[in-house]
Amino acid sequence: MIDILSGEGAEWTPLEITDEYRAELLSEFTCEELAELNIYGSSMRANAMRAEENDRVKRSCLMSLRDSLTHAELDGDEFTASRLRMTIAAAEMLEVAADIVDIIRLTSPSNECD
Structure with missing residues (x-):
């Protein structure tokens, strides 16, 4: 019960x-x-739905990283700028991976939640 x-x-x-x-x-x-x-269930679709919930947060963080990069470059802080460039590149790769998950989800034959 x-x-x-x-x-x-x-x-x-x-x-x-x-x-x-x-x-x-x-x-x-x-x-x-x-x-x-x-x-949620434990399926790929449920995982994709969780990822979609976090999409807005990811975009906001990426914009913040780009702003920080601009400030580091304007300040002449090459060490911080280099570190931020690597972080931005990694975040962009994660976005591509999320797009791949979306494609898989959309082409998946199962329409069930779990």
Whole structure:
């Protein structure tokens, strides 16, 4: 049995449900809805969905790295600039790898979440 809460606000009370009922309830959700609820399987699709969630953060970090590189170059700090160039190159390679995962996900014959 699994305890969940039912009711509204402070009036929530524990409610016991079976594993079967929980599985049946979750089977009614789409893959996107499950991802929104942070419920994932262990499949490649679920891994790709996790990667998509972090996409915005990755882009923001890459922009920050590029800004830092510009400042290091303007300051004449070649050591820091060189280190930042290597970090940016690695981040860009990770973006390419994420694109490859997306292509695999889109061409995968399975449409299941798990």
